[in-house]
Amino acid sequence: MKAPEAHETGTCKPTHRYWALRVIWIRDTQALLLSPGTLVIVWLSALISYLFLVNYVDTVAESGLNILSSSFNLPVHSFVLTVSFFLTVAVITTVARDMERGTLEILFYGPVDSVAYVGGRMLACATAYGAALALGTCGYGILTLISGFVLPVSTWAVIGLSIPVALYLIAFGICLSAVTGKLRAALGWFMALALLLLAVQFGPLLLNLAPSASQYYDPVRVLRGALDSVDRIASWISPFGLLAQGTEAVRRGDAPHALVTAVVATLYAVVLTVGGMRFLLPRGMHP
Amino acid sequence: MNLTRRCQACLAGLALLLSLQGLTTPTWAQDPGRTEELVYLVNARLGGAYESSYYTADRNTLYLVADVPSVISLRRTLVYFWPITNQLKADLDALNEQIEGTLVVRQAGRDVAQLDLTAYVIQYAEGKGKSPGQLFVGDEAPAQWERFDTARSAYREAVSQYFQDTLRYRQDLDAAIAANALEDEPSAPPPEPAPFYYSSTPVNRGHVIELPIGTYQIVLQGPNGEPVPGSQKRLVVFPSTGEGVAYSVIPHDRYTFPETSQDAREAIYLRGDAKAYLQPFSQVEYRELYLSRLQDPQSWGGRADRFAWFRLAEIKDAQLVAYRRGREIARIERRPYVVRQITGAALGYEIHDQTTTNLERLQERRPDFYGYALDAAKLPAGTKIQLEDATGHPYPGSQRTVRILDSGQLGWSIVLPTAPFLAVVLIAGARRRRFTRLPREME
Numbered sequence: 001m002k003a004p005e006a007h008e009t010g011t012c013k014p015t016h017r018y019w020a021l022r023v024i025w026i027r028d029t030q031a032l033l034l035s036p037g038t039l040v041i042v043w044l045s046a047l048i049s050y051l052f053l054v055n056y057v058d059t060v061a062e063s064g065l066n067i068l069s070s071s072f073n074l075p076v077h078s079f080v081l082t083v084s085f086f087l088t089v090a091v092i093t094t095v096a097r098d099m100e101r102g103t104l105e106i107l108f109y110g111p112v113d114s115v116a117y118v119g120g121r122m123l124a125c126a127t128a129y130g131a132a133l134a135l136g137t138c139g140y141g142i143l144t145l146i147s148g149f150v151l152p153v154s155t156w157a158v159i160g161l162s163i164p165v166a167l168y169l170i171a172f173g174i175c176l177s178a179v180t181g182k183l184r185a186a187l188g189w190f191m192a193l194a195l196l197l198l199a200v201q202f203g204p205l206l207l208n209l210a211p212s213a214s215q216y217y218d219p220v221r222v223l224r225g226a227l228d229s230v231d232r233i234a235s236w237i238s239p240f241g242l243l244a245q246g247t248e249a250v251r252r253g254d255a256p257h258a259l260v261t262a263v264v265a266t267l268y269a270v271v272l273t274v275g276g277m278r279f280l281l282p283r284g285m286h287p
Numbered sequence: 288m289n290l291t292r293r294c295q296a297c298l299a300g301l302a303l304l305l306s307l308q309g310l311t312t313p314t315w316a317q318d319p320g321r322t323e324e325l326v327y328l329v330n331a332r333l334g335g336a337y338e339s340s341y342y343t344a345d346r347n348t349l350y351l352v353a354d355v356p357s358v359i360s361l362r363r364t365l366v367y368f369w370p371i372t373n374q375l376k377a378d379l380d381a382l383n384e385q386i387e388g389t390l391v392v393r394q395a396g397r398d399v400a401q402l403d404l405t406a407y408v409i410q411y412a413e414g415k416g417k418s419p420g421q422l423f424v425g426d427e428a429p430a431q432w433e434r435f436d437t438a439r440s441a442y443r444e445a446v447s448q449y450f451q452d453t454l455r456y457r458q459d460l461d462a463a464i465a466a467n468a469l470e471d472e473p474s475a476p477p478p479e480p481a482p483f484y485y486s487s488t489p490v491n492r493g494h495v496i497e498l499p500i501g502t503y504q505i506v507l508q509g510p511n512g513e514p515v516p517g518s519q520k521r522l523v524v525f526p527s528t529g530e531g532v533a534y535s536v537i538p539h540d541r542y543t544f545p546e547t548s549q550d551a552r553e554a555i556y557l558r559g560d561a562k563a564y565l566q567p568f569s570q571v572e573y574r575e576l577y578l579s580r581l582q583d584p585q586s587w588g589g590r591a592d593r594f595a596w597f598r599l600a601e602i603k604d605a606q607l608v609a610y611r612r613g614r615e616i617a618r619i620e621r622r623p624y625v626v627r628q629i630t631g632a633a634l635g636y637e638i639h640d641q642t643t644t645n646l647e648r649l650q651e652r653r654p655d656f657y658g659y660a661l662d663a664a665k666l667p668a669g670t671k672i673q674l675e676d677a678t679g680h681p682y683p684g685s686q687r688t689v690r691i692l693d694s695g696q697l698g699w700s701i702v703l704p705t706a707p708f709l710a711v712v713l714i715a716g717a718r719r720r721r722f723t724r725l726p727r728e729m730e
Contacts, residue, residue, distance in 0.1 A: 064563070065536060069553045253552070
């Protein structure tokens with residue numbers, strides 16, 4: 001294929017953009033897949049999943065009986081969330097560092113524009129996530145054969161559903177880096193928002209364990225109700241909420257609901273990716 | 288004055304002191320304050336039974352299941368806060384005044400129904416939980432109450448007769464033993480009367496309501512045509528969102544700790560040598576929020592975007608069929624089982640098939656439960672089970688996967704999570720790390 005010609009600063013011809021995107025994609029994918037961090041995270045996620053399954057087997061061995069809707073849901077959730085969380089932190093670090101160090105400006109004077117840059121990074125993360133998921137799924141398959149656990153269709157559906165959710169989380173990380181422009185700020189915001197969304201999702205469950213002190217003046221009850229109301233909205237915004245919602249829909253066999261969840265997550269991923277591209281262009285270029 | 292008299296005098300003085308103490312010291316028994324309030328008493332049909340609850344003035348929404356008859360009535364009663372359960376309680380024994388009037392049901396501003404007060408009774412032929420509840424309204428209500436009362440009186444007479452017969456039988460037996468006149472086996476004792484499970488509410492009056500799915504407004508119009516203050520409420524009439532079969536799975540050695548399987552997508556995992564007994568129940572699914580509010584109007588739990596199963600009656604006329612790769616491999620009959628508590632250091636329970644047990648004492652007992660036995664040792668890998676009726680039709684939602692887990696094989700698989708890690712490290716080490724380069728013209 002013939003190489004593209006020289007470009008104008010800040011914008012790219014489609015051919016240039018394709019080349020740049022491809023290069024960023026391949027380089028980032030290689031870097032992600034072969035970095036010790038990714039390997040350690042994938043290994044840890046697999047180990048956590050394995051421990052969940054061993055725990056189930058031990059329960060059966062001790063009590064003789066266990067009833068599970070999907071023995072792989074918890075392992076898959078832990079795997080998916082750990083890997084996607086790691087990839088998001090990795091992409092935040094890369095983008096924010098490129099902005100902080102002025103690398104982005106140099107790239108934008110070169111044959112790279114924000115579309116190629118963000119697109120390449122997104123594709124790299126998606127590929128790395130897909131590879132990690134494929135590894136994990138192979139492991140689950142082998143464990144199924146060894147242990148006798150069922151790997152039901154619903155688990156495959158949850159694995160499929162996790163892809164748009166992970167992309168949404170990664171796109172959110174890119175957008176956040178583009179908006180803040182600073183590594184510390186981007187990581188801080190990401191951690192804070194992630195913790196907030198997790199608190200909103202699991203807060204009502206934890207507060208349900210707290211006994212009510214009074215029928216009329218019970219701050220815990222008010223907080224529980226408030227968190228529940230917030231969670232109802234957050235479950236359509238938070239990637240964790242979307243994953244939980246989708247998993248529940250899959251468990252109930254509610255295919256339309258599961259599909260809606262996947263579409264919503266994809267939509268968010270696209271919007272945030274485009275948002276990242278838009279935000280990155282003015283912020284990447286120093287005046 | 289002897290010692291006894293002195294003691295008596297001391298005791299009398301002490302008693303006098305204690306009684307005076309009682310007069311002066313305030314009593315600390317807590318009496319919660321009661322306030323007069325209008326409450327809606329609801330007999331809501333849920334599954335096959337009627338759930339009784341009351342909605343105090345602070346509850347703005349009532350919940351009922353769609354397309355089944357329920358009964359609601361407005362009462363004036365005393366309401367108090369009970370801190371132990373953290374709930375508002377209605378003291379219906381102290382005050383239970385029926386508010387007369389017509390219940391008007393509105394939807395989107397127009398009247399949907401006007402319901403007058405009518406007499407009703409709710410009865411269970413075999414007791415609540417064992418037979419479906421029946422609602423009798425209008426003229427039928429007192430007639431059914433009479434029927435129940437007659438049956439109850441007959442049972443009382445039968446019990447009384449039984450005690451008399453038993454007493455006479457024992458006296459005769461004692462007399463025969465005393466006279467040494469007992470030559471053969473004594474005659475059988477008088478038979479116990481059949482247990483009386485038939486139950487009924489007294490004849491009450493209420494508004495019988497049966498509405499399709501929707502959100503309504505209700506208000507009670509008094510005899511003067513004016514709405515009764517405090518009677519206006521929102522009414523949510525909700526449908527079931529699914530039907531299925533729940534299994535209560537009783538492990539052979541843990542009779543008191545059964546597990547429950549509610550979903551057809553669930554798998555029952557058994558140890559290779561385990562035995563379990565399945566008791567099937569029909570069940571319906573509702574939105575969690577509506578179900579929890581219907582069962583307890585003062586509950587704060589439950590969400591409308593989550594779902595919960597509600598268990599109905601036990602399924603008795605079915606066979607459990609086991610399949611493997613689509614082929615029937617076994618038909619398991621419903622059998623009576625009796626439970627024996629193991630005495631001694633081991634403790635625990637043993638479950639015996641009553642039809643085959645050789646323990647005479649267990650053969651004579653009433654069965655503790657009926658169920659279908661699953662023996663892991665006899666089941667091949669990858670078995671699926673489902674309930675079928677007499678015509679061979681499967682019960683929807685009764686399918687389950689049964690798997691036998693072998694914990695011994697999992698030990699060495701600890702290497703598995705590490706395998707991808709090692710593989711990638713080896714590949715990465717073996718290969719030179721190559722990055723795709725930009726075309727020369729672009730550099």
